[in-house]
Amino acid sequence: LAKNSLPDVVRVLSLLDVAETLEQLERLTTIDRALAYRTLPKGRAIEVFERLDARLQADLIEGLQDAEVADIFAALSPDDRVILMDELPAVLASRLILGLTDKERALTSTVLGYPQGAVGRYMSPEFVTTHPHLTAGQTMARVRAGIDDAESIYTIPVTDGGRHLVGMVSLRDVLRVGESELVADFAKEPLAVPAMQDVEEAARYCADAKALALPIVDAENRLVGILTVDDALRILEDAESEDAARAGGSEPLRRPYLSTPVRSIVQARVVWLLVLALGATLTVQVMGAFEATLAEQVVLSLFIPLLIGTGGNTGNQAATTITRALALGDVRPRDVVKVFAREVQVGALLGLLLGLLGFAVAAAIFTIPLGLVIGLTLLGVCTMAASVGGLMPLLGKTLKVDPAVFSNPFISTFVDATGLVIYFLVASSVLGI
Amino acid sequence: LAKNSLPDVVRVLSLLDVAETLEQLERLTTIDRALAYRTLPKGRAIEVFERLDARLQADLIEGLQDAEVADIFAALSPDDRVILMDELPAVLASRLILGLTDKERALTSTVLGYPQGAVGRYMSPEFVTTHPHLTAGQTMARVRAGIDDAESIYTIPVTDGGRHLVGMVSLRDVLRVGESELVADFAKEPLAVPAMQDVEEAARYCADAKALALPIVDAENRLVGILTVDDALRILEDAESEDAARAGGSEPLRRPYLSTPVRSIVQARVVWLLVLALGATLTVQVMGAFEATLAEQVVLSLFIPLLIGTGGNTGNQAATTITRALALGDVRPRDVVKVFAREVQVGALLGLLLGLLGFAVAAAIFTIPLGLVIGLTLLGVCTMAASVGGLMPLLGKTLKVDPAVFSNPFISTFVDATGLVIYFLVASSVLGI
Structure with missing residues (x-):
């Protein structure tokens, strides 16, 4: 659709129902969306507006005339109105609220009275009640x-x-x-x-x-x-x-993907990448500390991507499981001891399996001592990564930080660096370097 | 709670409402849960049973007597009954369905007639209808x-x-x-x-x-x-x-975390870890191919964890964003060209930012040529990782594989290995090795 000209879009939109119209609008750029929206008949326009994301509503409002904006604003329910106001410039928001009837203004300010993040701000103040003595x-x-x-x-x-x-x-x-x-x-x-x-x-x-x-x-x-x-x-x-965004190491986009400007996508990702890259300089330091060992046994460097990759994967598995369990209420921060005990066991079992396999393969292709180094390192890294990965979301929750925000950089840096230390210590003692 | 003795649990359960009872039951082991469940009064027991996960329902049924099971089974709605049947041994499921009244059996078989994964299997066949000519x-x-x-x-x-x-x-x-x-x-x-x-x-x-x-x-x-x-x-x-589980590289647990045996957690994770580790042997081969380069310039190995880490993070960001956009219907497989164009731009911009920073830091601490190697590699790796990461979920969806299942191992192996190739090629040409 977006490849076609605007008249085509308008013709197509007139044939669609509300859900389909929404889906198409969400795929347009901000300007095309504003143009297409203005061609909708009035009743339909308000129905569509009500169901758009607050951020897209705010984009639209900037392209509409004052009278239209006031009509739409009055037609929203008080809770939706407040969510939209959070996205609008303060001056516009205040002007719009002054244009409401006394009753609507009172309802809106009930909702507005609660802080962001509290359910009071998302509730509807319009309801029917009954009393115990009524029939x-x-x-x-x-x-x-x-x-x-x-x-x-x-x-x-x-x-x-x-x-x-x-x-x-x-x-x-x-x-x-x-x-x-x-x-x-x-x-x-x-x-x-x-x-x-x-x-x-x-x-x-x-x-x-x-x-x-x-x-x-x-x-x-x-x-x-x-x-x-x-x-x-x-x-x-x-x-x-x-x-999902934070588990993948970025900030959530506030609009649907195709209608988010490339610049905003870069913004959502760059801070995280920088933080992670900064954390990863720790691995450069660890590697530097063991540069002499590496120079003596260049073969050790061959396994570095595999070993830290496995550590990262094991840590992520544990962190994702616990983050989700926290979100569903299956686990609470005070279950920390139970979670730790389980993850140590899980990590050790996974490490044993992978370690035996790693030993067999590395011993067959390279030497038995190198096989031992790889096997023991996998055992150590998996146990460490699973237990650290499992604890991080709980620590995040306790510190009132989004568990996913907290876990990701920590695992990527701490687990990688610690894994390398384990590797070089095991290598030094087994190979006697 | 789980630390206390069963009589305590029973006493506590008798004071809780349905939602709280559920929450407590989901934190017990299978055996304790069966014991605790049997102490609930009958009406409450059925209410609680209806709202348990199907897998926990199946666990419970194994510990109950036939007559109790038949009562509970008859009390479920047809769609819930079918979901439970999927978790039960076939013999038990057939016996239970024979015990239903004719009407209930007919309703259940309507739902059973649809294949797994179709909405027909989750619908309720009991509804009220009206007709256009009625008032x-x-x-x-x-x-x-x-x-x-x-x-x-x-x-x-x-x-x-x-x-x-x-x-x-x-x-x-x-x-x-x-x-x-x-x-x-x-x-x-x-x-x-x-x-x-x-x-x-x-x-x-x-x-x-x-x-x-x-x-x-x-x-x-x-x-x-x-x-x-x-x-x-x-x-x-x-x-x-x-x-969420698959994005984190494991199979979903089918029970709440604290009531899943350690053995099942290991099972949910081990296949993925093995697949990822197997894929990572590709990195060992790439490293092996460039062993001579590494032996000549051991300093190159110091940056390997940082570079492949950054590539993996960039790839994950893109894959997570597109996987979520697919789930929400914001993006469809036929948007492949649009997604690719956006991710190449995003990746190149991120690579430019990180590359400049990487150049500055590495040039300051090591040498200008090494700074150039790091900077150019980051530019190349980020562009490659974002575009590959963005395409993988679409490819997965097109091949009718869970996009998250498809993306994760592919990014971990392909992006890591390709990143290393980029690194060594850039290093060879810049440093003239």
Whole structure:
């Protein structure tokens, strides 16, 4: 599509549904996207806008006229509005918020009141509630009254007179029980999340609980909003893109790949590469310290890429497993002893297998002493790499740094350098250099 | 918890809700989990069982008595039942299915009829439908009638007399419009997915469309089931665990980390390590071919870990970005030319930056010719690594191999070996060896 001229794009867009339009817009450059977007009919344009990434929304807004921007801004739900505001210049954001109705402004500022990273900033302040002393029939009447504004009507929080959350009912249960049944008699224990909680943890909790919406409460257990499963999904998807990028040693791109300028891709990667290269100068120093050994036995240098590669791979395996287990809540920082004990065993077993193989191959092709050096080094390197790799994400989490950010450079530098030290020490003692 | 004795565990479990019980059970060993599970009251036990991973369900079933197993099996929904059956020995699975009622057996075999990996195997065959000529009021009556069995009542597919899918209505719209309004007048275009479609793509589509449930149709567009958002979430979570594991060079663990035996962790990692180590023998050969160069200039060996490390990092960055973009649908295999063009530019820019820095540092500490060698090698290695790294996931996808499986060993071996060749060729020509 992007190879064709803009009139073609416009003609094609008019034939597509919302999801397909989004997919095509995400593949265009910023300017083409702004031009194509302006050709969409108004109702469709707002539907498409709502579902774009916040960063692409901000790109678009810069290319639109003030009146259009104000209309779109008013049409967004308060939580989406706040996420967009984070991407806009402060002056524009303030001007837009002044253009809202009093009610919309109040709703928006509820959400804005929470710090970035807290689930309060991603919740919707528009919801339907019921009370324990109301009947199922009365609850249905409240649902019908709130049906136009509420973000979700399928999960209904139950509150007492002081707005405290005391339970939850599903619309399904409201429809299932008799009209005159009291809410108190069929409400379930609420699955509440505090508004200040980390948004990724809250989204994971929503997904794990298979809840269509989670009530969000303040420090006094008063209901302040709901987090819907579709917002939770978007949050988890962003978090997973971030984890994937960082596990691969770069910062996440904030736009879809094809619509990210080359300059931004370079920016997302260069800092990491520099940090890793800087860390790798440690290996140059280690190699320098053993230069005499190398000069005497040049054959030792042949195995260096293989040995540090294997160490890096073993370390990465462990770090990736633990990073993912942390993200899923399967492991917590206080499991450090258990994780260490397991990874030492795993590393030693892997090292034994690879070491025996390495011994056999190197002894057959070169000499038995060299085989011994390679075999023992693999055993040592694998054990060290797996245990260090397993601990790093836990340490990162404890220090409140993204476990993936923390693990990657550390493994690449520490494991490589330590692996080389192990290699040269084993070589010196076995070969008697 | 796991450090305490079983009676403690049992006492604690009795105080927890379903989500907390699950979390604790997932941290126990297989035997402790079976013992603890049997202490749960019956209703709670089934609720907990339904939400366990299929692999843990299968572990548990082996420790329970036949009558208990039959009860639990009958209580599962047909799609969950099929996922569990995939984990059980075939004899046990067949015996269990014979114990079901005729209706449950028919529903289960609908789902069983689809191949593994197709969304048909993960859909629920229990749903409520409506017809275009019915009113909103009549639709509500159908919802109330099906409320006990249907997997979801919030998204209602609209079918014609031949069970063909012709639209979709949300329960919200059914409640919002007047009782006498015809479904035909407020139904939306259906977002259907064919039952044979890849389950991960279908789940991603469900998430992207922010749909609470997607209708699943057969080749003649007849409605055969629905995929609910909570099943889609579970599918995406498993897919992301798989991608994360493979990006880190291991097979995914099929149980939560702390409940996976050390032996299984070793199994998940050892094949990959062997493949990667085997590939790395290519580097030994390349090094061997240039042994004379190395013997003459031992100083060259000092930079080997740094140079191949940087190449590997650059390749990984590109591969991770493209793998993720493929998973999200931002990039497709036919974008190969665009991706290649971008990655060559990105790689060359990164190589230029790192190369200049490498030149400056190596020239300052060692000699200007050596600085030139390091700088030019970094430029060449980064450009090669980014473009190869970016292409590999696309090639994997085209060959229908998991892009992460394909990229990792290829980058580790090809990029390392090619990087060394670049290094020695640059060194030979600059230093005139």
